[in-house]
Amino acid sequence: MSRLEQLQREFFKALLLPLRGSSRKSTELTPSDEGHAPEFFRIADEIIKPGPELSAAERLELYHRQYWFRILDSLAEDFPVLRRMAGDERFWELIEAYLLERPSQSFTLRHLGEAFADHIEAAPCLDDSRRRWFGGIARIEYAFMKCFECAQSALPEAVDLGDSEIELQEHVQLLRLSYPVDLCWGWQDFTPAEGIEPEIIHIAVWREPSGRSRQERLEAGEVRLLSRLRDGIRLDVLFDELPEPTPSEDDITRWFAKWQGYRWLGVCGKEGAQELDRGIGWEGMDRMSSQAVSMTD
Amino acid sequence: MAHPRFTGGRFLGTGIGLRVPHYDHILAEKPAVGWFEIISENYMVRGGRPLAVLDAILDQYEVVQHGVGLYPGGSGGLDMDHLRRLKELIKRTKTPWISDHLCWGSVDGRMSHDLLPLPYTFEAARKTAENLRIAQDFLEIPLAMENVSSYAEFNDDEMTEWQFLAEVTEAADVGILLDVNNIYVSSVNHGFDPLEYVDFIPPDRVAQIHIAGHSRYQRFIIDTHDHPVIDPVWRLYARAIERCGPTATLLEWDSSIPSFEEVWSEAKKSEDWRRWLVEQKGVGHVEA
Numbered sequence: 001m002s003r004l005e006q007l008q009r010e011f012f013k014a015l016l017l018p019l020r021g022s023s024r025k026s027t028e029l030t031p032s033d034e035g036h037a038p039e040f041f042r043i044a045d046e047i048i049k050p051g052p053e054l055s056a057a058e059r060l061e062l063y064h065r066q067y068w069f070r071i072l073d074s075l076a077e078d079f080p081v082l083r084r085m086a087g088d089e090r091f092w093e094l095i096e097a098y099l100l101e102r103p104s105q106s107f108t109l110r111h112l113g114e115a116f117a118d119h120i121e122a123a124p125c126l127d128d129s130r131r132r133w134f135g136g137i138a139r140i141e142y143a144f145m146k147c148f149e150c151a152q153s154a155l156p157e158a159v160d161l162g163d164s165e166i167e168l169q170e171h172v173q174l175l176r177l178s179y180p181v182d183l184c185w186g187w188q189d190f191t192p193a194e195g196i197e198p199e200i201i202h203i204a205v206w207r208e209p210s211g212r213s214r215q216e217r218l219e220a221g222e223v224r225l226l227s228r229l230r231d232g233i234r235l236d237v238l239f240d241e242l243p244e245p246t247p248s249e250d251d252i253t254r255w256f257a258k259w260q261g262y263r264w265l266g267v268c269g270k271e272g273a274q275e276l277d278r279g280i281g282w283e284g285m286d287r288m289s290s291q292a293v294s295m296t297d
Numbered sequence: 298m299a300h301p302r303f304t305g306g307r308f309l310g311t312g313i314g315l316r317v318p319h320y321d322h323i324l325a326e327k328p329a330v331g332w333f334e335i336i337s338e339n340y341m342v343r344g345g346r347p348l349a350v351l352d353a354i355l356d357q358y359e360v361v362q363h364g365v366g367l368y369p370g371g372s373g374g375l376d377m378d379h380l381r382r383l384k385e386l387i388k389r390t391k392t393p394w395i396s397d398h399l400c401w402g403s404v405d406g407r408m409s410h411d412l413l414p415l416p417y418t419f420e421a422a423r424k425t426a427e428n429l430r431i432a433q434d435f436l437e438i439p440l441a442m443e444n445v446s447s448y449a450e451f452n453d454d455e456m457t458e459w460q461f462l463a464e465v466t467e468a469a470d471v472g473i474l475l476d477v478n479n480i481y482v483s484s485v486n487h488g489f490d491p492l493e494y495v496d497f498i499p500p501d502r503v504a505q506i507h508i509a510g511h512s513r514y515q516r517f518i519i520d521t522h523d524h525p526v527i528d529p530v531w532r533l534y535a536r537a538i539e540r541c542g543p544t545a546t547l548l549e550w551d552s553s554i555p556s557f558e559e560v561w562s563e564a565k566k567s568e569d570w571r572r573w574l575v576e577q578k579g580v581g582h583v584e585a
């Protein structure tokens with residue numbers, strides 16, 4: 001291993017250690033009196049030169065807290081409904097455990113929550129029903145993020161419906177959840193969930209023409225057709241081989257009109273343009289930047 | 298003056314970073330701004346609003362791409378998927394050059410999302426230059442390396458930061474994005490003379506200059522881009538353009554962002570310095 005690689009591995013290992021001391025106190029994580037692990041000081045002393053004002057460990061600490069402040073803020077921002085339902089303490093516990101277990105694997109902080117739902121569904125600090133409720137919420141909230149940046153294929157014209165392969169727009173995401181978690185969007189806290197039995201629901205999350213994300217429940221028969229549209233299919237083939245149980249003609253007509261109205265369908269391989277609605281704000285646009293996070297002394 | 302191979306032969310005057318709080322103003326009022334710098338990683342997507350707003354800006358303005366995720370100092374090499382996405386975006390923006398930071402930031406595909414400092418060693422310089430040559434060959438566009446603000450130095454260091462910057466950019470034959478605020482921040486944090494730094498920079502490589510504000514704490518400075526440019530940084534700017542000639546200059550204001558007018562008028566102050574340069578020193582030419 002080269003000297004450079006060794007140094008970078010050690011430095012990175014230190015960044016991933018849990019946030020401690022006063023740095024931790026300036027976040028919303030549950031405070032802890034625990035100091036840094038001896039590992040942190042060992043790495044600092046081994047690789048970092050003390051400065052005119054700061055010790056080697058204090059210098060490393062500046063990077064350590066920058067790392068944590070940035071990812072904590074970014075992840076928390078993407079899961080507001082989960083936060084409301086889980087309550088602050090539980091929410092931050094989940095966030096910290098997730099980030100310790102699974103550091104970012106994408107060039108953009110937008111993808112930081114990509115495995116959060118999986119993590120929650122296996123979280124030892126939750127009972128089984130909360131795992132599934134909170135995991136489901138996280139799936140929907142991450143789908144909002146995902147559809148924000150998906151490609152857009154051209155909307156089908158009448159002629160395309162007969163001649164071309166039609167696909168489900170990439171931004172339309174189909175989720176299968178084991179509790180009616182979409183109800184949480186109308187709740188102030190998690191108490192209404194008491195006594196609600198598990199129930200399989202299907203949700204579509206998609207990007208409206210304005211650019212805003214939305215969710216809505218789907219019927220089971222509808223999902224079977226939409227899943228076949230995922231990779232592109234000619235409509236005559238789609239409707240010739242209907243899945244069991246066979247939907248009625250009325251259902252199909254109704255669903256199809258809705259999909260078209262919501263602009264869920266696209267022409268395979270033909271790029272479409274995103275409209276620019278200036279009236280809905282710019283939330284979620286600037287996730288990456290070059291500046292440091294400000295802090296207290 | 299920067300050699301045209303580092304700027305694609307384009308001379309740009311004053312620019313500012315394209316930031317969310319100004320989108321509405323820019324799209325509605327179309328203010329006369331020389332150029333905008335975008336953070337590439339915010340637009341390296343397949344579709345949706347980021348690209349829609351970028352296209353609207355590109356209809357009106359020249360845009361230069363500035364990245365935060367190339368991590369050319371990574372001992373594990375470059376992420377080729379990242380380069381491919383970057384190249385896609387370059388096709389869209391037609392940026393005359395692209396910049397990123399002289400730093401590292403990931404290990405085994407796990408990301409820090411920070412601009413981490415490199416040890417100033419010959420080994421690190423060699424590895425970084427090797428990565429930069431690969432990037433520049435692949436992207437087929439002039440590449441400029443920005444000096445970062447740093448908060449730590451390493452026991453391994455074998456040279457100064459300015460020697461390292463010159464060493465790497467020469468070995469890779471890439472340009473420099475000289476951030477004079479970052480020089481100031483690091484000079485306070487590490488106790489060196491910032492003028493010595495500026496005076497050492499190979500002037501023909503400087504494709505662009507960054508100016509910005511920062512946050513001063515009791516014992517250190519953090520590069521927060523949330524204040525106006527302070528006088529000592531303007532003086533470094535003056536020295537930089539005295540050496541490099543009139544150079545594309547960009548103000549970074551990324552946090553506690555004030556109105557568009559306030560940011561733009563802060564950026565325009567750089568034009569007074571460039572005019573001073575022409576009048577007092579006879580360096581460069583008067584900008585239109």
Ligand SMILES: [Fe+2]
Nearest residue numbers: 443476507549
């Ligand atoms: Fe900069």
